[in-house]
Structure formats: C-alpha cells, structure tokens
Amino acid sequence: MTDRRILSLWFPRMGADRLMRRDPQLHAVPLAVVEERGNMQVLTSLNTAAQGFGLRSGQPVRDAHAMCEGLITRARSVQGEAAFLAVLQRWAGKFSPWVATEASDGLVVDLTGCAHLFGGEEALLEVVQQDCNDLGLAVQMGLADTRGAAWALARFAGQSAGAYRSGDAIDQEARATRSRAGKRRHWTRGGAAPVVRRGPDQATHRIAAPGQSYSALSALPVAALRLDADLVAQLARLGLRRVGDLLGQPRASLARRFGRGVVMRMDQAMGSAPEPVSPAKPPDHFAVRLTLPDPIGLEDDILAGIDRLLPRLCESLKDKGRGARRVRLQAFRSDHDIQSVEVGLARPSRDPARIRPLLALKLDSIDAGFGIDMLRIEAVQTEPIHCRSAVGHLEAGHVVNKRLAANTAVDDLIGRIGARVGMEQITRLHPAESHIPEKTSKVLAAAWSDPWKEDWPAARTPRPLLLWQPEPVHAPDVPQVPQVFRWRGQTLTRHRAIGPERISPEWWLDDPDWRSGVRDYWVTETEDGQRLWLFYGHGHMMSSGWFCQGAFA
Numbered sequence: 001m002t003d004r005r006i007l008s009l010w011f012p013r014m015g016a017d018r019l020m021r022r023d024p025q026l027h028a029v030p031l032a033v034v035e036e037r038g039n040m041q042v043l044t045s046l047n048t049a050a051q052g053f054g055l056r057s058g059q060p061v062r063d064a065h066a067m068c069e070g071l072i073t074r075a076r077s078v079q080g081e082a083a084f085l086a087v088l089q090r091w092a093g094k095f096s097p098w099v100a101t102e103a104s105d106g107l108v109v110d111l112t113g114c115a116h117l118f119g120g121e122e123a124l125l126e127v128v129q130q131d132c133n134d135l136g137l138a139v140q141m142g143l144a145d146t147r148g149a150a151w152a153l154a155r156f157a158g159q160s161a162g163a164y165r166s167g168d169a170i171d172q173e174a175r176a177t178r179s180r181a182g183k184r185r186h187w188t189r190g191g192a193a194p195v196v197r198r199g200p201d202q203a204t205h206r207i208a209a210p211g212q213s214y215s216a217l218s219a220l221p222v223a224a225l226r227l228d229a230d231l232v233a234q235l236a237r238l239g240l241r242r243v244g245d246l247l248g249q250p251r252a253s254l255a256r257r258f259g260r261g262v263v264m265r266m267d268q269a270m271g272s273a274p275e276p277v278s279p280a281k282p283p284d285h286f287a288v289r290l291t292l293p294d295p296i297g298l299e300d301d302i303l304a305g306i307d308r309l310l311p312r313l314c315e316s317l318k319d320k321g322r323g324a325r326r327v328r329l330q331a332f333r334s335d336h337d338i339q340s341v342e343v344g345l346a347r348p349s350r351d352p353a354r355i356r357p358l359l360a361l362k363l364d365s366i367d368a369g370f371g372i373d374m375l376r377i378e379a380v381q382t383e384p385i386h387c388r389s390a391v392g393h394l395e396a397g398h399v400v401n402k403r404l405a406a407n408t409a410v411d412d413l414i415g416r417i418g419a420r421v422g423m424e425q426i427t428r429l430h431p432a433e434s435h436i437p438e439k440t441s442k443v444l445a446a447a448w449s450d451p452w453k454e455d456w457p458a459a460r461t462p463r464p465l466l467l468w469q470p471e472p473v474h475a476p477d478v479p480q481v482p483q484v485f486r487w488r489g490q491t492l493t494r495h496r497a498i499g500p501e502r503i504s505p506e507w508w509l510d511d512p513d514w515r516s517g518v519r520d521y522w523v524t525e526t527e528d529g530q531r532l533w534l535f536y537g538h539g540h541m542m543s544s545g546w547f548c549q550g551a552f553a
Contacts, residue, residue: 005121005210006277007109008142008150009092009128014105015045017137018084019074030068034061035076044076048138078104089279091131095124100279106154108147110277121207144208144216147277148269152217152224152243157206159221213270218244225265231258243269284320286379288312295334295371299363302331305375306359310352313377323348323385329359331366332374339366344423346414346447348383354412361419414446423447431457435503436514437521437549438467461501462523464533464550469513473546479536481522487548492530498523500536516544523552 011017015033020026030050032043041061053068065071085101092099095118098110111124118124125141132139142153208216217224220243223232235258240246246254247266255263267273288309296302306329317323325348331339341362349355359377414426426446434440440463475482481497499522505514516537524534531552537544 003112003210004145004271005111005115006144006147006150007095007111007125007128008102008147008154009107009109010102010140010142010154011088011105011137012140013045013047013138014084015076015081016047016050017045018081020047021136026072030055030071032061032064032071032073033076034073035078081105088137095128098277098279100277102151106151108150108277111143125207142206142208145210145213146269146271147275148226148265149208149213149217149271151226152220152269153206153208156220156224160219214247217269218242218247222246225262225269227262227265231262234258284322284382286313286316286320286322286324286382287376288316289374289376291374292372295373297368297371302363302366302372302375303356303360306356306377307352309375309377310355313379314350314352314355317350317379317382321384322379322382323350324355324379324381325383326379326381327355327359328378328380329362329366330376330378331368331372332376333369334371334373335369337369339368339372341365342380343419344415344447346411346418346423347408348385349411350385354408354415357412358415358419361416410451418447428452434506436506436511437463437503438513461521462552464531465553467550470535470547470549473534473548475546477545479520479538481524481534482546485534485546487532492526492528492532495525495527497525497534503535521549 016026016031019031019033026047028049030053031047032050032055033045034041035044043055043057043059043061043064046055046057050064050068050071053071055064055068055071061073081104085104085107089099089101089107092107092109096109096111096114100108102108111121115121115124118127121143125143128141129139140154140157142150142155142157144150144153206216221232221241222235222243222245223229224243225246227235235241235246240249246262247270251263251266264273268275290305290309292305296305313324324345326342326344328340328342333339341359343355343358343362345354345358414423418426424445427443428446428449428451429441430444430449430452432440432442471487473482473485473487475485481494481499483494485492485494500520501522502518502520504518505511516539518538519535520538521533521535524532526532532548533550533552534546534548536546539545
C-alpha cells in the first residue's frame, strides 16, 4: 500500500539524555547508563562524550572503565525510561493521532494524510528534529511506506553490510585473493570486520519515496529486517549480508531453512503483510494530590490530608465503575525525598472507610524528615466493580444484606492482616479432583479467590488432618503392618490398624514423588494414643518400604 506513510523515531541515547536533562553538568563528562544482565553489569546508553572514547552499548562496565578512566555511570531506571517514553508519545501526538511505542527507545507514527499540515514530509521532519534539539534528545528518523521499512531506515540508513569472517571460513570470491588484500588489512587476521557508519555531518533522517521501499532497503544489512543476531550470523555465512541479497532468494527455500519468520519480516518491510500502527487507548489513571501551605510531620495531620483526598479518589473510581485493589500513598518531603507506602485490598473497593484504616496502619513507616509539603494517593491497580442491589421481598433483602456484610468483614480482615504480613501470605484451600492424597486440595491466594461455597467433598476413607512428605519408618520390609516400628526417633507399638487402602500413581503424569509405584495405606493407632497414616510402597521402580505421611487429629 503506497498511500500509507509511516515515521519511525529512534532515540539511541534516550537513557543518557534523560539523565542529562535532569543534571546539565553531565553534558561535559563521559556518562553511561548501566544495568544488570545475568551476573554482569553492561552499558545500555551513552552520551556523546562517552562514545568519543570508543565505548558502545552492551559493553561490560569493567572494560568501559579500562578504556575511559573518568567514566561516570548511573543505574538504569526501566520505569523512569518507560514514563519518559510515554511523555514523548504524547508529544508525538501533535503530528498524528496514531502514535505507538516501539521497544523501549522508539516511537512509530502513522503520518498518512498528516504531512501536508506541516508543509510536507521534509518540513515535518525538520519540526521533529528541532523539537528534539530543544528537548536535548538525539533522534534518528526513517519515513517509508511500511513500518518495517521506516524502522530499518531510522536505525540502519547509511550503513553498509560488512564482510563476514569466522576463523576457518573460506572466502568464495577467488578474485579477492590479491585485488582486495590491501582493503582487508587487520580483520583477515582475526579482528572485527569493518562497519561503515554515518558521519556526524550526515543527515539524521532518511525518506524513502512512495513505492521505493525496495531500492531504499536493498543496500542495508539484513539486520535492518528486525532479525535475531543468531539468524543474521547464519545468513552472513551463506553470503546473504544485504537486504537485496535476501529479497532475491526463493521464498520457499528461505522459509524451509530459516523459518517463516524471515519471510514474514520481508513481507512486512515490503508491504505484502499488514503491520498497522494501532495505539492502545491509554488506561484510566486514578490519582489525587494535596499541596500543603506549610510542611507537616504529625500522623494526625497526614490522616487529615488522607481524609480530604480519599473521597475525591473514590468519586473518580465510581465515575468509571472501578474499584481500587492496590493503593499507594506518597509523601513528598521538603528536601525533595519521597516516602511511599502501598496497601492491598482483598476485594476491589471505592469506599474511603475501607481504604483509610489500611493506610493508617502504614503511617509509622513514613519518615517525615524536615516536613511533608505534598501528599499524593494513587490507585495503582483497579478492577471493575458493579453496584449490588437486593431484590425480592423484605426478608430476602435482609438475608442478602447480612451475607454482603459478612463478606465485607472477612475482606476487611484479610486487608488488615495483609497490610502487616503481605497479601500473598494469606491463603485458602479449595478442593481438587485427584485421588492422590497431597493433590486433593489446591492453595489459592485469599485476596484473589472466593471461599468454597459448597460442602467439602467427603472422602471414601478417612484422611489425616496433617499431611507432609513421606518420612521413612524403620520396620521390616514386608507388606504386613509392623507390630513395633521406629519413626522420628520414637519406638512405637501398634495397637490396631485399619486398611489397607491401595492408591496407584497417575500413570499419565511423571510425578517424582510417586515413582515408587503402588502404595497401601493404613490408619495405624499406637499404644501411646497417636493415629498415624502409614503406607507400604511396593517399589516397582524404586526400593520398597514403610513410610509415614500424615497424622490424624
């Protein structure tokens, strides 16, 4: 479709530019943004001064410090960069209503029918460049008929495909033996292949004329098709280093050898496969704040501010038909520090009386410092909630109201306990369909599940109240229940035994705990009053013997 025009914006130094916007003094020093990858710290973003020392993204920090003695490093904030990219997305909305994010450092804009409002495509890109210069951001742009072609031009325009050298690989071009020997220089002896990059005096954008995506991409390396690095290396071994080389190959052979992903990327770049720009509607944001004329530091003053903020927050939640599931309170101190606490609710709610006690439990963890001059409450996680109304005669309505009140009391209790120990620590059991003893119930988080409303399924034979992993019992290795056995350092004498109950493993599952095969369970009472659940494993695949797995109340 040649009537579509897609603009791709790439911010190659977004992490470093974001930090330099907050601290202008970092412009004059080599700056690198660092993050943890596995067990190693690597560079993710560099400013111009750091790039002048030959540093690159993905390089280990220890190597970077060896190359640049005065390198300044800052830890990467993924949330901060995502929020900054969201701000840039709103800024790009001035050029087109269709704006979406690309990875963590780019935007894609559908400019179809919008460029003439700015005087044409060249004039529009000049406006983008000027805005980014004013914002202190480095940007590279690509404009083409398809999203894939625009992405390639923004990141690879001006680059050429370097030759591939890998140890014992033989160059298939016989003429290169002498005529190109002077051009190879050091990289024939194991060094890196040369890569042609754009100079600083060249343009930071590239426009592909309508219908000219093929010619604009042919000279670019195959990595411009958004292929994985391993796949790029495989193609380079076969001499397919440029996009033009790949587009000229039979599609069936490429799909058979490298998968359909390669063909899909080619079709997306050429416009044969659709790849629309569909920005999702921004989610509703529920937050309120209160700016104070004088700093405060007492808990009573903070509670008074919460009482003023919560009704406004709950009213906005009610307008959207949602309830808060997690609420965050932020206290902005006068020394520019932020103290925050977060609470969770067992059920979504928009009732201030249910949220306020949970926040009050967390106030002792807030350090007011020299004073708090602003409070902010945000509903971090929300869920749909619907109004309930009792219908029917008067007595039925009273019954429904009592049940709703009882459920609310339990939910409030879960919320108060969760504010202290964590919501994930509170669990409940639901029955499960299995004849394996330890699988007859499943553990669910109490805050994200409803109580079991039916009767608990009755077992055909008694089941112990306490279950644990099978523990060995020292007894003769015979199927008959032992008269005397030793368990947990105790020598016990059998008074009577009920059984056996034979339980077979689930043959359709490979459960390591049940590889011993069939088990015969016995309810065993000892002379000292204990009721234990013993079983004898017949040991079809492992050694046989007696084990204890539970105890009755």
